[in-house]
Amino acid sequence: MSHDMSEDKLPEPHGSAGEVADHGNPFADPGLPAHEPRRTDIDERAAKRAERQVSLMFVISMIATIGFIASYVAIDPDRIVYIFPLGHVSALNFALGLTLGVALFMIGAGAVHWARTLMSDVEMPSERHPIEASDEVRNDVIEQFKTGAAESGFGRRKMIRNTLIGSMALVPLSGVVLLRDLGPLPEKKLQETGWREATPAKPLALVNMSTMQPMKPEDLVVGSLTFAMPEGLTTHDEDFQQRIAKDALMLVRIAPEDIKDDKSKDLGFEGILAYSKICTHVGCPISLYEQQTHHALCPCHQSTFDLADGARVIFGPAGHPLPQLKITTDDKGNLVATGDFEKPVGPSFWERAR
Ligand code: FES
Structure with a gap:
């Protein structure tokens, strides 16, 4: 049985509001629903109120950006505070994250609220067209853009425009002030670690970071890798994060005959070698x-x-070997250090002779 497509009654591509073009065709385009004006479209007071709300969000964004800069200048980078439920965190990082988050969120929220309440929400169907638009279409798009810009009220609603410009102008300052972190160099801060308190007369035990117990050579089998920190340091210490970032050790046990470097073998104990866990590239933990x-x-x-x-x-990009810590055992048979690393830990490129 032949079927003449021309006889099908196809619906208009975009029916008028609420119109169902063809009840007999299950795939018919139902058309756009009737346009419902919003409260702000018909009530000037509601529109003014929405305008103030949008501006308020942009103003909050500006205040948050100023708070970001003030926090960066005023808060001691070493200050730790307790924030529920995060626990102990850097006061500076918390303040920077919070203020920058609020600044960006308020710009986004203000823009969304503006679009939902004040910008035109008249549906504009767009026909499918070839990927490369004709001049006519391009001109049409430009016209539509101009119409949209006019309908958004960007020029007319000066309070929104000005506060948006203010918040957008201030937010990049957050990035500019961070440039201060490019200097100065930390000087000697990486040259000494918590192991400096160890002396031959008063050595410091190596504490296993998993069990928090002093370590003995027999705890380490050949081929194993264990992480250790100095005795006396605990995870409850306020400055734990700062200290462990320099003090962390990586302990490996290698069959002595496999150790190629004699100096390294001498610094170790029966094939147990203690290296800094901090990468000499830019300081990631290995x-x-x-x-x-x-x-x-x-x-x-x-x-x-x-x-x-x-x-x-x-x-890889690291420029130096990992510093090694000299270790031995004390009279209880625990692994101990008797001094600090010979070289600065971490990147510390400014402290080393080339
Ligand atoms: S920090 Fe280790 S390779 Fe870059």
């Missing part, structure tokens, strides 16, 4: 160890260190 090759890998930019060869860099 946590991946391949026991067959004795390679430690930094997850940030893939710097790879050969722990059997004085933690020499064999791949």
Whole structure:
């Protein structure tokens, strides 16, 4: 049976409001629903109120940006505060995050509220067209853009326009003030760690960071990797994060005959070598160890260190071997350090001779 498509009664592509073009066709375009004017379209007082609300959000954004800059200048970077439910956090980071978050959120919320209450919400169907638009279509788009700009009230609603410009102008200042963090250099801050308190007369025990117990050589089997910190440091200390960022140790046990670097072997104890866990590229904590090759890998930019060869860099952007800590045992048989690292930990490129 032949079927003449021309006989199908196709609906208008975009029916008038509320119109259902063809009840007999299950795929008929139902058309657009009737346009409902919003309260702000018919009540000038409601429109004014919405305008004030939008402006208020932009003003809050401006205040939050000023708060960001004030926090950056006024809050001590080392100050730790307790914030429920986050626990102990850096007061500066918390204030910067909160104020910048509010500043950006309020710009977004203001723009959404503006669009939903005051900008034109008349539905504008758009026909499918070839990807490359004709001049006629392009001109039409430009006209529509101009119409939309006029209908948004950007020029007419001066209070919104001015407060939006103010909030958008202030937000980038948040990034500008952070440029201050490019300097000054931390001077000698990476040259000394918590291990400096260890002396031959009063050594510091190596504490396992998982069990929080002093470590003995027999706790470490060949091929193992363990993380340690100095005795006396606890996770409850207010400055724990700052201190562990410099003091953390990576302990490996390698069969003594596999250790290629004699100096490294002397600094260790029966094949147990204690290296700084802080990558010498830009300071990420190293946590991946391949026991067959004795390679430690930094997850940030893939710097790879050969722990059997004085933690020499064999791949990646790190410029220096990982500093090694001299260890031995005390009269209780615990692994201890008797001094600080010989070299500054972490990146510390400004403290090293080239
Ligand atoms: S911080 Fe380790 S490779 Fe970049």
